[in-house]
Amino acid sequence: MRVLVTGGAGFIGSHVVEACLAAGHEVAVVDDLSGGKKENLPAGVPIFQVDVADAAAVEKAFESARPEAVIHEAAQISVSRSVREPGLDARTNVLGLLNVLEAAVRQGVRAFVFASSGGVLYGDVFEPAAEEHPAAPVSPYGIAKLAGEMYLAFFAREHGLRCAALRYGNVYGPRQDPHGEAGVVAIFLERFLAGAAPIINGDGRYIRDYVYVEDVARANLLALEGEWEGFRAYNVGTGRGTDVNELERGLRSALTEILREQGRKPALPAATYGPPRPGDLRSSLLDAGKIARELGWRPQVALEEGLKRTAAWFADRRNRNADGL
Structure with a gap:
């Protein structure tokens, strides 16, 4: 199948590209490279350097790639920026999505997978929330994700496009941007490796559902290859809550082990505590039972293993940069 991945040079998108290629699909990428990097992509993957908010450029990319399916990962991802600049957020996350959907319909695309978000839709939840949980987004970013799902449902109904919205938990893993x-x-890993103390906001007892990026990529692949008609929404998480204090200890342990294996004597600085971030959710947990039942997806990488893999990648990257590679 010919698959077009928007935002495909980014953190999640590049892993989705790899999963699609491994499954035998032909892949092209649309990315404006404002956050993504060409080096995230395997050699030979065509990339159209296009802003999804530019309808004409999106149309040209679709005409060239001739996709049969689309995975839409391109987004403005900063919640706080969406609060400061809601118009800018909507330009990419609403108008950009519509440009891609409309081009998909004109090109005869059969399947469309959309990167949504569980946390911004459900708000504070202290037990894993299922897809039926009321949506109550408070930020323009969350409002745009909810609007995006509603547009997908419309395009599925009106144009026969098979659509899936994947509501991610807190995705982590190699290639994640440490500067946002x-x-x-x-x-935290970037600060540890620079010899700086990680800064924990508030008391550190903010609970999140951390899901490894390769598991998320696999969920995208399963949604892409599904056979239902219409629109479906799926949570993509573990249902396991981890607070920031626990996460910091896990990362410290994982990175210490890796540095010792490299023959180094780690002396990682103790975390410091800063003020809480306004609007931060106390708890966000996802019930992924529906995607398990209907698509057979379950997380395969436990948090401890995922943190080890991620810490190893960041440590290796720092070594390569130090060696000038």
């Missing part, structure tokens, strides 16, 4: 506001795993 999100991605606490990447941020």
